[in-house]
Amino acid sequence: MKMKRIIALAASMVLMASLAGCGSSASASKGSASSGSSDSSSGDSIKIGVLFSSTGSTALVEKTMTDACTMAFDEINAAGGINGRKIEYIHEDYASDPAKCTEKIKKLIEQDGVVATVGCYTSASRQATLPTLKDDDSLLIYPTYTEGEEVHPNVIYVGCMPNQQATDFIPYLMQNVGKKVFLVGSDYVFPKTCNKQAKALIEQNGGEVVGEEYAPLGQTDFSTICNKIKDSGADLVYSTVIGDSNTAFYKAYKQYGLDPAKCPICAIGIDESNLQAIGADYAEGNYASMPYFSTLDTQASKDFVEKYNEKFDDGTVVTVLTESAYSSCYLLAEALKKVDDPTDTDALIKAFAGVEFDAPQGKIKVDEYNHSTWLYSRFAKIHDGKFDIIYSSDEAIRPEPWPAVLYPKYKDTNFMPDWNDPICYPQ
Amino acid sequence: MLTFISQIINGLNQSAVLLIATLGLLIIFGLMNVINMAHGEMIMVGAFVTYIATSILNIPFLIALVLSFVVTALFGALTEVTIIKKLYSKPTETILATYALSIILKEIARIIWPLSQNVNMPFPGTISLGGVIVPRYNIFVVIMAILLLTFTIIFFRFTKFGKKIGAITQNRQMTECLGIKTSTIDTLTFAYGAGLAGIAGCILAPTTGVSYDMGSTYLTDSFMTVVVGGVQSLIGAAFSSTIIGEGRTVLAGVSNDTWAKIMIFLAVIILIRFKPEGLFAKERR
Numbered sequence: 001m002k003m004k005r006i007i008a009l010a011a012s013m014v015l016m017a018s019l020a021g022c023g024s025s026a027s028a029s030k031g032s033a034s035s036g037s038s039d040s041s042s043g044d045s046i047k048i049g050v051l052f053s054s055t056g057s058t059a060l061v062e063k064t065m066t067d068a069c070t071m072a073f074d075e076i077n078a079a080g081g082i083n084g085r086k087i088e089y090i091h092e093d094y095a096s097d098p099a100k101c102t103e104k105i106k107k108l109i110e111q112d113g114v115v116a117t118v119g120c121y122t123s124a125s126r127q128a129t130l131p132t133l134k135d136d137d138s139l140l141i142y143p144t145y146t147e148g149e150e151v152h153p154n155v156i157y158v159g160c161m162p163n164q165q166a167t168d169f170i171p172y173l174m175q176n177v178g179k180k181v182f183l184v185g186s187d188y189v190f191p192k193t194c195n196k197q198a199k200a201l202i203e204q205n206g207g208e209v210v211g212e213e214y215a216p217l218g219q220t221d222f223s224t225i226c227n228k229i230k231d232s233g234a235d236l237v238y239s240t241v242i243g244d245s246n247t248a249f250y251k252a253y254k255q256y257g258l259d260p261a262k263c264p265i266c267a268i269g270i271d272e273s274n275l276q277a278i279g280a281d282y283a284e285g286n287y288a289s290m291p292y293f294s295t296l297d298t299q300a301s302k303d304f305v306e307k308y309n310e311k312f313d314d315g316t317v318v319t320v321l322t323e324s325a326y327s328s329c330y331l332l333a334e335a336l337k338k339v340d341d342p343t344d345t346d347a348l349i350k351a352f353a354g355v356e357f358d359a360p361q362g363k364i365k366v367d368e369y370n371h372s373t374w375l376y377s378r379f380a381k382i383h384d385g386k387f388d389i390i391y392s393s394d395e396a397i398r399p400e401p402w403p404a405v406l407y408p409k410y411k412d413t414n415f416m417p418d419w420n421d422p423i424c425y426p427q
Numbered sequence: 428m429l430t431f432i433s434q435i436i437n438g439l440n441q442s443a444v445l446l447i448a449t450l451g452l453l454i455i456f457g458l459m460n461v462i463n464m465a466h467g468e469m470i471m472v473g474a475f476v477t478y479i480a481t482s483i484l485n486i487p488f489l490i491a492l493v494l495s496f497v498v499t500a501l502f503g504a505l506t507e508v509t510i511i512k513k514l515y516s517k518p519t520e521t522i523l524a525t526y527a528l529s530i531i532l533k534e535i536a537r538i539i540w541p542l543s544q545n546v547n548m549p550f551p552g553t554i555s556l557g558g559v560i561v562p563r564y565n566i567f568v569v570i571m572a573i574l575l576l577t578f579t580i581i582f583f584r585f586t587k588f589g590k591k592i593g594a595i596t597q598n599r600q601m602t603e604c605l606g607i608k609t610s611t612i613d614t615l616t617f618a619y620g621a622g623l624a625g626i627a628g629c630i631l632a633p634t635t636g637v638s639y640d641m642g643s644t645y646l647t648d649s650f651m652t653v654v655v656g657g658v659q660s661l662i663g664a665a666f667s668s669t670i671i672g673e674g675r676t677v678l679a680g681v682s683n684d685t686w687a688k689i690m691i692f693l694a695v696i697i698l699i700r701f702k703p704e705g706l707f708a709k710e711r712r
Binding site (some may be wrong): 057060062171187213214215216218219220221223224225227228230231244247248250252254255256273274276277278279281282313314316317 | 430433439440441443444459537539540541542543545547548551552553560562564566631633634635636638640644675676679680683684685687688698
């Protein structure tokens with residue numbers, strides 16, 4: 001009898017623990033970690049929210065984004081601030097939990113009175129802020145690469161859209177690597193939406209999709225997927241696998257006898273933080289596409305990497321997300337310089353149209369219409385555990401939230417439906 | 428057909444991984460009735476020991492395997508003496524204490540190694556068995572699983588020490604009356620269970636990488652395997668890990684990984700609904 005109780009107890013605990021692992025961390029801190037001075041009556045500073053997790057499952061990535069924001073705002077303040085006014089940034093931790101994200105954005109806007117917020121990492125956390133942003137008429141600058149097919153009037157998307165990763169990358173692969181493509185991804189919305197576009201581009205460039213498989217998030221056994229790739233006779237694997245699963249995937253890939261020299265993995269979901277764990281042997285010869293790699297050989301990029309590493313010597317590395325969070329802060333600062341009253345959200349949103357910044361990746365610009373950002377397209381071949389950049393677009397590429405290759409009808413309307421169309425964002 | 432055979436062989440590897448990850452829990456949970464929420468983190472400790480030994484100190488993998496057992500077992504003994512010993516009669520408190528321990532271990536690991544780390548594959552390459560390509564490392568994993576299982580069975584069934592543990596599991600007070608020091612045996616058993624978790628970490632490390640959050644994946648799987656197999660049965664754990672591992676791989680072959688996972692969980696729920704004591708339950712008084 002007692003045994004049964006213990007089993008029941010164990011079962012419920014395990015269930016709870018695995019749920020906790022899924023995102024919400026019950027033990028997360030309730031207190032607000034705020035940086036900068038907390039004097040709420042200082043009329044002279046401009047308040048900006050920084051909303052990234054310091055605890056929970058995605059805390060590691062988001063920590064580097066918080067750090068990048070701190071670095072950017074400190075630099076902006078040191079250079080004189082916004083038209084003579086200092087920036088006061090207030091950091092809130094939403095503990096990798098979308099529900100908490102709603103609560104925190106409310107707190108930032110309603111209690112702290114921030115004029116805008118730089119933040120959010122997963123699509124789920126971003127979407128959790130949308131109703132509040134609309135009700136309170138505030139602004140979110142979102143730095144993560146995203147699957148697109150969403151444009152919210154109160155969000156500026158600084159992360160890249162799938163078209164910026166794929167439109168140059170896929171034709172290159174078709175011409176130089178092979179035509180038979182196997183699509184592999186993690187099983188959720190980002191990989192599936194990106195692959196929809198990838199499929200269209202592959203067919204447009206005379207290629208052929210010979211298989212498509214999705215692994216549950218956090219999967220560590222890729223033997224079945226590797227077998228299916230082998231049977232398909234693919235020339236290359238187009239991967240949208242996300243996170244630490246990549247380690248298991250790249251290792252299994254070679255372990256099961258697939259050879260990157262003959263059939264490389266071409267990924268749009270890996271960055272510098274994955275490379276170390278995969279190991280130089282197993283990453284060798286595979287491709288990746290991102291707007292920015294920390295190996296980019298320009299002065300701006302080298303300075304940025306050096307500054308970051310000097311300031312945050314904590315084992316983290318600069319990735320496209322660090323760069324994007326940093327640029328988000330500067331774009332916001334540029335937009336703020338153009339408005340007379342920072343609390344006027346409508347004016348601030350208008351000021352974002354066409355705002356430019358010399359980012360570590362090169363000159364980027366917020367699109368005049370669709371709230372997304374013109375970014376570079378770059379791809380790299382992995383060699384010696386580093387990204388060897390083999391292609392950089394000459395200039396930043398226009399973002400297409402609704403890519404022309406899938407939605408030709410939006411081609412003439414700035415790659416998005418009308419602002420009043422309910423499909424613009426989740427209502 | 429070749430693919431199907433290859434799937435079955437891959438399934439063996441997954442079953443072996445599952446069994447290795449489960450053995451430590453089976454001993455601590457099954458024999459000692461301690462719900463060890465830190466089991467996953469003990470796997471992590473073993474994995475980090477392997478990382479430090481092979482990647483930083485350049486010690487050969489097989490020695491790292493022994494080290495990961497020893498270090499994690501010592502850590503387990505320490506945990507037992509300082510925390511678990513006082514809580515044997517209080518399962519709820521044990522859960523809290525071990526859960527807290529798991530968080531502490533995880534956060535310490537995160538501070539030191541925020542990024543996932545690499546352990547080099549000790550036996551790279553593949554061998555071809557009549558057209559089916561099998562990674563060498565998988566063969567090693569299967570052999571290790573069989574060895575660990577055999578050794579553990581012999582240890583608990585046929586040695587004096589093992590018989591004492593059996594006696595304690597059945598009737599603690601009576602065993603004490605017979606002059607057996609139950610306290611020492613508890614510590615050693617817990618240490619052995621923890622050491623097995625450490626070995627699991629070592630064996631997993633080259634394929635999945637080593638990261639602070641690797642434990643949570645295996646905690647659920649291990650508990651599932653233990654419950655399906657029957658809480659005190661080593662043979663049961665071998666069967667249930669084979670069924671779950673093969674089931675998952677073969678189903679993933681015909682549908683996909685996500686569906687395979689759903690079907691297996693569904694099957695487990697149905698099984699414990701009708702046979703809550705697991706497949707190989709021991710008669711209990």
